[in-house]
Amino acid sequence: xxxxxxxxxxxxxxxxxxxxxxxxxxxxxxxxxxxxxxxxxxxxxxxxxxxxxxxxxxxxxxxxxxxxxxxxxxxxxxxxxxxxxxxxxxxxxxxxxxxxxxxxxxxxxxxxxxxxxxxxxxxxxxxxxxxxxxxxxxxxxxxxxxxxxxxxxxxxxxxxxxxxxxxxxxxxxxxxxxxxxxxxxxxxxxxxxxxxxxxxxxxxxxxxxxxxxxxxxxxxxxxxxxxxxxxxxxxxxxxxxxxxxxxxxxxxxxxxxxxxxxxxxxxxxxxxxxxxxxxxxxxxxxxxxxxxxxxxxxxxxxxxxxxxxxxxxxxxxxxxxxxxxxxxxxxxxxxxxxxxxxxxxxxxxxxxxxxxxxxxxxxxxxxxxxxxxxxxxxxxxxxxxxxxxxxxxxxxxxxxxxxxxxxxxxxx
Amino acid sequence: xxxxxxxxxxxxxxxxxxxxxxxxxxxxxxxxxxxxxxxxxxxxxxxxxxxxxxxxxxxxxxxxxxxxxxxxxxxxxxxxxxxxxxxxxxxxxxxxxxxxxxxxxxxxxxxxxxxxxxxxxxxxxxxxxxxxxxxxxxxxxxxxxxxxxxxxxxxxxxxxxxxxxxxxxxxxxxxxxxxxxxxxxxxxxxxxxxxxxxxxxxxxxxxxxxxxxxxxxxxxxxxxxxxxxxxxxxxxxxxxxxxxxxxxxxxxxxxxxxxxxxxxxxxxxxxxxxxxxxxxxxxxxxxxxxxxxxxxxxxxxxxxxxxxxxxxxxxxxxxxxxxxxxxxxxxxxxxxxxxxxxxxxxxxxxxxxxxxxxxxxxxxxxxxxxxxxxxxxxxxxxxxxxxxxxxxxxxxxxxxxxxxxxxxxxxxxxxxxxxxxxxxxxxxxxxxxxxxxxxxxxxxxxxxxxxxxxxxxxxxxxxx
Numbered sequence: 001x002x003x004x005x006x007x008x009x010x011x012x013x014x015x016x017x018x019x020x021x022x023x024x025x026x027x028x029x030x031x032x033x034x035x036x037x038x039x040x041x042x043x044x045x046x047x048x049x050x051x052x053x054x055x056x057x058x059x060x061x062x063x064x065x066x067x068x069x070x071x072x073x074x075x076x077x078x079x080x081x082x083x084x085x086x087x088x089x090x091x092x093x094x095x096x097x098x099x100x101x102x103x104x105x106x107x108x109x110x111x112x113x114x115x116x117x118x119x120x121x122x123x124x125x126x127x128x129x130x131x132x133x134x135x136x137x138x139x140x141x142x143x144x145x146x147x148x149x150x151x152x153x154x155x156x157x158x159x160x161x162x163x164x165x166x167x168x169x170x171x172x173x174x175x176x177x178x179x180x181x182x183x184x185x186x187x188x189x190x191x192x193x194x195x196x197x198x199x200x201x202x203x204x205x206x207x208x209x210x211x212x213x214x215x216x217x218x219x220x221x222x223x224x225x226x227x228x229x230x231x232x233x234x235x236x237x238x239x240x241x242x243x244x245x246x247x248x249x250x251x252x253x254x255x256x257x258x259x260x261x262x263x264x265x266x267x268x269x270x271x272x273x274x275x276x277x278x279x280x281x282x283x284x285x286x287x288x289x290x291x292x293x294x295x296x297x298x299x300x301x302x303x304x305x306x307x308x309x310x311x312x313x314x315x316x317x318x319x320x321x322x323x324x325x326x327x328x329x330x331x332x333x334x335x336x337x338x339x340x341x342x343x344x345x346x347x348x349x350x351x352x353x354x355x356x357x358x359x360x361x362x363x364x365x366x367x368x369x370x371x372x373x374x375x376x377x378x379x380x381x382x383x384x385x386x387x388x389x390x391x392x393x394x395x396x397x398x399x400x401x402x403x404x405x406x407x408x409x410x411x412x
Numbered sequence: 413x414x415x416x417x418x419x420x421x422x423x424x425x426x427x428x429x430x431x432x433x434x435x436x437x438x439x440x441x442x443x444x445x446x447x448x449x450x451x452x453x454x455x456x457x458x459x460x461x462x463x464x465x466x467x468x469x470x471x472x473x474x475x476x477x478x479x480x481x482x483x484x485x486x487x488x489x490x491x492x493x494x495x496x497x498x499x500x501x502x503x504x505x506x507x508x509x510x511x512x513x514x515x516x517x518x519x520x521x522x523x524x525x526x527x528x529x530x531x532x533x534x535x536x537x538x539x540x541x542x543x544x545x546x547x548x549x550x551x552x553x554x555x556x557x558x559x560x561x562x563x564x565x566x567x568x569x570x571x572x573x574x575x576x577x578x579x580x581x582x583x584x585x586x587x588x589x590x591x592x593x594x595x596x597x598x599x600x601x602x603x604x605x606x607x608x609x610x611x612x613x614x615x616x617x618x619x620x621x622x623x624x625x626x627x628x629x630x631x632x633x634x635x636x637x638x639x640x641x642x643x644x645x646x647x648x649x650x651x652x653x654x655x656x657x658x659x660x661x662x663x664x665x666x667x668x669x670x671x672x673x674x675x676x677x678x679x680x681x682x683x684x685x686x687x688x689x690x691x692x693x694x695x696x697x698x699x700x701x702x703x704x705x706x707x708x709x710x711x712x713x714x715x716x717x718x719x720x721x722x723x724x725x726x727x728x729x730x731x732x733x734x735x736x737x738x739x740x741x742x743x744x745x746x747x748x749x750x751x752x753x754x755x756x757x758x759x760x761x762x763x764x765x766x767x768x769x770x771x772x773x774x775x776x777x778x779x780x781x782x783x784x785x786x787x788x789x790x791x792x793x794x795x796x797x798x799x800x801x802x803x804x805x806x807x808x809x810x811x812x813x814x815x816x817x818x819x820x821x822x823x824x825x826x827x828x829x830x831x832x833x834x835x836x837x838x839x840x841x842x843x844x845x846x847x848x849x850x851x852x853x854x855x856x857x858x859x860x861x862x863x864x865x866x867x868x869x870x871x872x873x874x875x876x
Contacts, residue, residue, distance in 0.1 A: 007613050014620035032570035041571040047535045050646055051636040052621060053654050055628025062621060074679075100610050101617075103550060103575060104539045139574075177689050181682035232786050234692050260625035261664045276626055305779040307692060352511030359510045366512030 006097065012087040016067040016078050017113060019262070020170075021225055021255040023048075025059045025108035025143040028165040028220035038139030039102060040109070042165065046143075047108055060111040060145060061101050065089055065126055069115030073172070073183035075230050077262040078115045084264055088117075091130045098134060102142055109143030109165075110134070116149060124152035124160065131163035145220075150186070150194045157194070158201050161217035166252070168223045169194050171245065174238045178231025195249040198222050202250075221252035228282060229274030230259040234307030236300045239285055243296040246289075256282045281309040288316060291347055292340045317343040320380060330382040332361050344376040415445045418491070421559040421583070423448070424483045431495050436469065441499055446491035471501055474508045481523035484559045493519060529558045534567055536640045539577060540608040550577040553604035553643055561586060565593050580604050611645040618646040624657035625664070676794050680709050683790055687760060693783035695761035695776075700725045705756025705791050712870045713748070714797035715739075716788065717757045718806040718839055722771050725762035730755050738840035739803075742856065746863035754795050758810035759784045781810050792830060798873045800832055801866045804839030822862065825869065833869060837862035 026046030033039050048057035064078070066088035072080040089097075098110045112130055116123050127146055134140040144164040148157050160167055169191060173179045176188045198218070205217035224245060228238065242254040258279035285302070288294035302319040303309045310318050320327060320343045329338050331353055339350045352370045356362060361384040368374040379388045414434070418426040427446070434444060479494050487493075497515055501507050510516060539550035550572070554561075561579065565586045568579065578587045580599035587594045632650075641647040684704045690696060703720035706729055715731075723733035731739050743750050759780055764771040776784075788810055792800075802808040808816050811834055812826060818838055825833040838859055846852045 007616050010613060011616050011620045014617050018621050018623050033573035034570055036573065038574055039572050041567075043567070043570075045531075047531070048635065049535050050618065050644065051632040052618065052623075053629055053632050053650055053657065054623045054626045055631030055635075056623070057635070058618065058621060061617070097613070101614060103572070104541070104608065104610060104614070105537050105552070106614050175686075177686040181679075181686045184682075232686060232690060232692060232790075234783070237691075258626065260623060261661060263664050273625055276628070305693065306782045308782075355509040356512045359506055362512060369512050369514065369517045 006089075006093055009087040009089055009093070010063065010097065012085055013063045013065075013067055013089060016064045016084070016115075017062045017111075019077065019257065019260070020062065020111070020113060020147075021056075021257040022145070022168065022223055022253065023057050023059045023062060023111065024145075024166070024220075024223070024253065026220070027252065028143060029216060031141050033139070033141050036139045036141060038141065039099075040141030042108075042141070042143050049106055049108065059108045060143065061098055061107045061109070062111040063089070063094070063097075063113075065091075065094065065112060065114035065123075065130070066117055067115050068117050070118075071116055071183070071185045073186065075172075075182050075227055075259065075262075077264070082264045091126065091133060094130045095133050095138065098142075099138060099140065102140075107142075109140075109145070111145040111147075113147035114149075120149045120151040121153050121156060124149045124156040128156055128159045128163065131160065135163050143220075148194060148198065150190050152194075154197050154201070157198060158217065161198065161201055161205070162215050164218055166220035166223060167198055167218045168225070169198070170225045171195075171241075172225075172227060173231050174226050174228070174233035174241045175231055178233060182230060192249075195222065195224065195245075195251075199249045222249065223251055223253040223255065225255040225257055227259050228256050228279055234303070235278070235282060235285070235309045236303045236307035238282060239289075239299045239303075240296050242286060243289060254286065256286070275311060277311045278309075281311065281315055285309060285315045292316070293337050294319075314343070316341070327380045328382045328388050329380060331367060332357050332382075332384060342377065342380050344373060344380070345371060413445060414439065414443060415447060416491075417450075418446065418448050421448050422484045422562055424480050427483060427491055427494065428479070431498055432468070434495070435498055435502065441492065441496040444492065444495060446495070469502065471498065472505070472508045475501060478508075478519055478523050481526045482519050484526045484563055485522040486558045487522060490522065493522075526558050526560060529556055530560050530564055532640060533560060533564050536636070536644055537579065538644055540605040541610070542605045547576065550575055551604050552577070552579050553599075553601050554579060554581050555643065556581060557639075559583070562595070569593055608645075615646050615649055619649055619653060622653055624653070624660040627654065627657045629654060677709050680791075680794050683787075683794065687787055690760065690787070692786065693761075693780045695759070695763050695780055698764070699761035701728050702760050703728055703730055703757065703762070704760060704787075705754055706730055707750075707754035707756075708752055709754070709795055711752060711754035711795055712798055712874065713753045713867060714792070714795060714800040715753055715755045715803060716800060716807040716811060717755070717803045718841075719757050719759035719773075719776055720762045721773055721841075722762065722764070725771075730757055734844055735839065735841040738843055742840065742860050742863055745860045746867060748863055748867045754791070754797065756788065756791055758788060758807045760787055776806060781806060785810055792828075792832070796830070796832070798832055799866050799870045800828065800834045801863065802834055802836045804837075804842070807839070808834075808836045823865075833873070835862060835866040835869070 024046055025042070026044065028042045030043055032041035032043070046059055048059050050058040052058060066086070067078040067084065068086045068088065069078045069080055077084055094110070094112065101107045102109065112127055114123050114127055131144050131146055134144065145166040145168065146160045146164040148160055148167050148169050150169060157167070171188070171191055172183055172186060179186055179188050199222065202217045202221065205215065226238065226241070238256070245251055245254055256279050258274050258276050260273045285294070285299040288299065289296065298319055299315060301322060302315045304322070309315050320341065326338070326341065329342055331339065336350060336354060339345060339353060340347070349370045353362065353367070356366065363384045364374065364386045367377065367381070367383055371377060378386070416430045475497070482490050482494055493515065497519060500515070507513060507516065533554060533556055537552045537554045539552045542549045542551050561581050561584045568577065569588050572588070574590060576589055578585060580603055583598045585596040585599050587596065687702050687704050690702055696702070703724050717731060720730060721733045721735065724730055724736070740750060759776040763774045763776050763780065765774050800811060802811050805816065805818055808818070808821060811828060813829070816836065818836055821836040825835060828834050838855065840859070843852060843856055843859065846855060
């Protein structure tokens with residue numbers, strides 16, 4: 001292979017990395033570069049430094065160390081049998097590129113992954129070396145996300161955790177059967193075992209910091225990604241799978257990546273992409289489970305008998321329409337859990353309603369100021385001066401409107 | 413009328429001192445004019461000294477935080493609005509929690525706009541490297557919407573502590589020498605460096621990380637509004653990336669259509685194995701097994717039935733029961749060798765009602781057909797048959813994504829989503845249900861004719 005200049009390699013190795021959805025740079029420990037020899041800071045909230053026309057945020061320099069790979073996973077553009085051009089960065093090239101981009105305020109840091117070359121351990125060593133050099137040789141204090149390689153030595157994975165803010169390993173496909181078909185050399189149990197190792201290592205490190213000043217491991221936790229639409233998993237399958245991963249390995253995030261056609265695709269893959277809306281609906285249901293108190297079963301109920309979430313309405317509305325008996329909800333009285341179930345009300349609006357209603361009874365005008373669209377909300381709520389008219393047809397109307405019964409005086 | 417002069421657009425301390433004194437003296441909000449710098453004075457106003465501070469009073473911490481943000485807003489009414497809020501807070505100490513209050517709402521929205529601008533400055537500001545006598549200096553030109561530059565200086569100092577940098581804006585410039593922050597007057601774009609060789613590399617990255625198969629221009633514009641674009645080196649690429657996206661995606665699809673990568677027979681086996689464990693609908697619970705399609709992976713003619721019957725369910729093979737025998741005979745009479753075709757069903761599990769010891773066929777419903785469409789789509793993608801015969805209304809519904817009648821769609825080619833031709837005919841079991849001998853013969857002949865016509869299309873398309 002002819003020598004490629006850095007820009008050329010970047011084109012190949014960024015192109016190869018773009019199928020990884022994650023670009024988060026938030027939720028890590030707070031630190032900055034004052035008193036140091038280098039640059040970099042993380043202040044809680046991540047920053048998206050640009051957006052591509054695919055609507056995705058560009059927060060990190062997201063690249064592969066190399067796109068050569070000894071595996072032959074059908075869904076992957078870098079698989080052994082693919083005819084894409086191959087390239088490989090040296091550790092120093094990645095370090096220099098990261099710093100050059102960071103100094104010009106293009107990125108929050110680095111997200112480094114790699115095709116597997118020679119052996120899992122060898123590959124992991126190369127990845128760790130980049131992070132080590134950034135941290136130790138250049139005192140870089142920005143964000144680093146490293147992909148860990150299944151089957152790599154646990155000590156290397158621990159080192160990756162020490163130098164980085166987040167580590168991740170991709171579950172790839174929501175079902176074991178799908179994994180068998182599309183990534184025959186990968187083993188779901190080994191991937192999960194690697195996740196469990198990382199979860200334990202993070203826990204152990206957190207325990208150690210209680211007693212002495214030990215380094216924290218991957219303060220932004222671990223995440224994973226699964227491809228949607230390349231195997232037969234329904235939305236219900238995916239949601240149940242994600243929920244068990246969150247629970248078992250304390251994942252910070254599960255990313256869903258709608259399968260998209262890749263150059264030099266394998267015969268096994270669908271030619272058409274699934275609707276991007278499907279991916280969006282999965283993220284919405286993920287959000288409902290993480291911030292709105294929805295259980296996986298609620299999402300399954302919203303999906304209905306086909307196991308697929310409706311594409312035309314969001315999962316929260318779908319759930320509400322299937323549970324009409326729970327509505328309308330009185331904004332002046334209902335508990336927080338129920339306010340969070342109202343389609344069109346976000347967490348912020350719910351908190352504002354809870355704070356305001358301590359001071360006075362809320363009217364429709366008040367609600368309108370707290371939300372984006374009152375029109376959407378109306379059929380589901382009761383306010384001081386508002387009650388949906390459809391309510392009149394309902395069987396349970398009486399207890400809502402009838403005056404409270406009073407005990408008659410026996411000795412009037 | 414009292415006039416209060418503030419030292420700068422973001423002079424929070426000046427506002428605080430004046431507001432405290434005025435509020436202590438009980439001066440109503442409509443009696444105060446707030447001005448920044450030496451702007452023209454209101455003709456009828458008097459520039460009086462501030463009243464002596466009376467008894468100090470406390471305001472909620474929440475209000476102080478809010479006011480610090482709101483002061484940076486570009487709205488000229490901001491000082492007056494904050495003062496009105498301050499007066500009301502003395503009457504109603506709980507007001508800060510009344511998120512539905514119109515004035516508080518307005519102030520919160522202003523604070524939100526300021527926070528957003530602060531964040532966008534941190535995100536979209538771009539430094540360019542400049543060689544100087546004392547080593548490299550990184551210089552940026554930025555045009556904020558609100559008066560946020562001073563407020564944001566600390567962020568850049570914390571982040572780029574070891575660098576020497578300058579941020580130039582129309583109203584103010586700030587400089588960092590590795591130790592201290594200094595301020596200077598406003599600047600013009602011409603004073604900032606015109607370029608940086610690294611921008612070429614950054615643009616290459618921006619173009620490569622973009623996935624042309626998932627265009628979402630609306631999301632991009634919402635998060636990265638056009639007003640910031642002019643000072644960002646990468647945004648010039650946006651129009652050409654959007655324009656080329658469609659072509660790149662269809663290019664990838666066309667390429668893989670033309671040249672099947674990998675071994676499709678192996679892929680088909682893997683697909684069948686995956687289907688064996690299918691639980692996409694509830695039918696798997698009572699059926700014996702998944703009855704997957706069968707036949708040549710390179711077949712040019714695909715036959716799609718409704719669902720497996722009793723015998724197919726037990727044997728795991730499609731069309732081997734009574735209806736299968738009718739199909740075999742009809743294919744033979746039409747001159748089609750079943751071994752060269754691919755035979756499958758719209759629904760892959762047997763749906764039945766148990767009556768005594770017998771399992772009676774029951775028609776699959778919409779959700780079951782929907783759930784199972786995934787498999788037929790996958791089969792079609794692997795085999796890519798130029799001609800498909802839909803045997804019966806259920807198969808036609810699955811293939812055409814809509815309910816059709818056989819009478820209304822028979823005898824002419826319909827185009828499927830993937831470009832293949834679809835011919836609709838009856839399901840062979842229909843012939844088993846007819847009792848009148850003449851009807852039976854007539855319908856059988858028609859069925860054979862349909863199969864013959866479909867087969868003729870295979871030859872015609874191959875020759876074309």
